[in-house]
Amino acid sequence: MKPGLQFRLNQQLTLTPQLQQAIRLLQLSQLELEAELRQIAEGNPLLEFAEDAEAEADPDGESTDGPDFDNDYPSRQETPKSAKDDESTATPSEELAPEWEDDRFHGEASDYGGSASSRASGGGDEDGFEPQNAAPQSLQQHLEWQLNLSQFSPRDHAIATAIIHALDEDGYLRDGVEAVEAALPAELRPGVGEIEAVRQRVQRFDPTGIASLDLRDCLLCQLSQFAAETPYRDLAIRIVNEELELLARNDSVRIARKLKAAEADVAAAAALIRSLDPRPGAALDATPVEYVAPDVYARREGGRWHVSLNPDSQPRLGLNQHYCNLIARARGDDATWMKGQLQEARWLLKSLQSRAETLTKVAEVIVRRQSAFLDYGPEAMHPLVLREVAEEVGMHESTISRVTTRKYMHTPRGTFELKHFFSSGVSTEDGGSASATAIQAMLRKLITAEDARRPLSDQALAEELHRRGIQVARRTVAKYREAMRIPSSSERVRAS
Secondary structure (H helix, E strand, O other), X not given: OOOOXXXXXXXXOOOOHHHHHHHHHHHOOHHHHHHHHHHHHHXXXXXXXXXXXXXXXXXXXXXXXXOOOOOOHHHOOOOOOOOOXXXXXXXXXXXXXXXXXXXXXXXXXXXXXXXXXHHHOOOOOOOOOOOOOXXXXXXXXXXXXXXXXXXXXXXXXXXXHHHHHOOOOOOEOOOHHHHHHHHOOOOOOOOXXXXXXXXXXXXXXXXXXXXXXXHHHHHHHHHHOOOOOOOOHHHHHHHHHHOHHHHHOOOHHHHHHHHOOOHHHHXXXXXXXXXXXXXXXXXXXXXXXXXXXXXXXXXXXOOEEEEEEOHHHOOOEEXXXXXXXXXXXXXXXHHHHHHHHHHHHHHHHHHHHHHHHHHHHHHHHHHHHOHHHHHHOHHHOOOEOHHHHHHHHOOOHHHHHHHHOOOEEEEOOEEEXXXXXXXXXXXXXXXXXXXXXXXXXXXHHHHHOOEOOEOOOHHHHHHHHHHOOEOOOHHHHHHHHHHOOOOOHHHHHHHO
């Protein structure tokens, strides 16, 4: 073995930092994009959000020492510079030329002025204070508050605390008392019977039935809270104890026969059971509700469907003119650093512009291909796959997948994720195809219109679709029916 030099020639595809950033921004949702840009802007003084700039202006409309934004910039029609411009060779004087003001905010600034000004003014509160809502109380906090007001010994208090913290989001003690025993300190050494006694006391907390081991335990606990003279209480307890599975299938005839009770009494007892809460802890779920804000709008104007970006979904990020003006006066390392920050800011603005343009192109193709759905409803949905959209917009399928994930479109028929408009196709007799979404809509319509006393079986539904020209197997009908959470024909006839 001797040391030597070897030359190898190979090809390698490398993503530039700018392309990596553009791809990352493309796949982010609205909230993630806002957080990402805030973080980037904190580390780059040449970037600033429009609402932050407006907040620095005085009441007379004259800006302070901060960025010099024109008072009328929201109403100006601005056209971003071409992405083909070579920014790396620009001199400081070129960077300060009037045309770079067009890059102040990416996107159509004339559409965004109203929403930005309302955000900058702090909302509708005249004093500038935002309403403060109290933090929601969790299930554990609600139970611990009751525990502290109850007469528990220190030992039982520790056991009850362990039980409360072992509950799931529905309020059940799914892992049993053994898990509570393992979680308690070794010096307590409580037995299973002692833990069970404390658990039964916790079950009487509000909401009743909390800390139950299963559904039967939860329902029995709630039924025991009714007065003894409550009509059908005893029969309801028997049903829960002995025939809970038949109750789930709504088979009142068999329940009445097995318990030797009248069908009318069984129906009344079943109604009492259904008035109970099978998930007592869900009412105190402290998880905040998340609302979906659409990224694009689809509107019908002049007999045609048009797509427009949601102005509030496009972050109004721009260059800070105050710091840009300092570049011409900076020298040495400071000038080099600021020029680098300006270059990165421009790359980011172009990536945002590219993201908006790509989202618009993809949404326009989706609306054009699914215009029948927008006009007539789910039954008119056409089969559509990522490859077809990718070929039409001249992009890769992975890019279409990124831009349609966690992006939403508002239509007259509701707000849908862009992924909703993609579905596989099933062949028809005339050589065409029908989307899975359209077939599901047809099945739901057929089941809704069926005779409740003689519901259609999966085979009957498949035959009806065959008569309409759609070739679909019975197992496919069953799969679609289960996906829509529609019971089988035998369960539907009992429910009637």
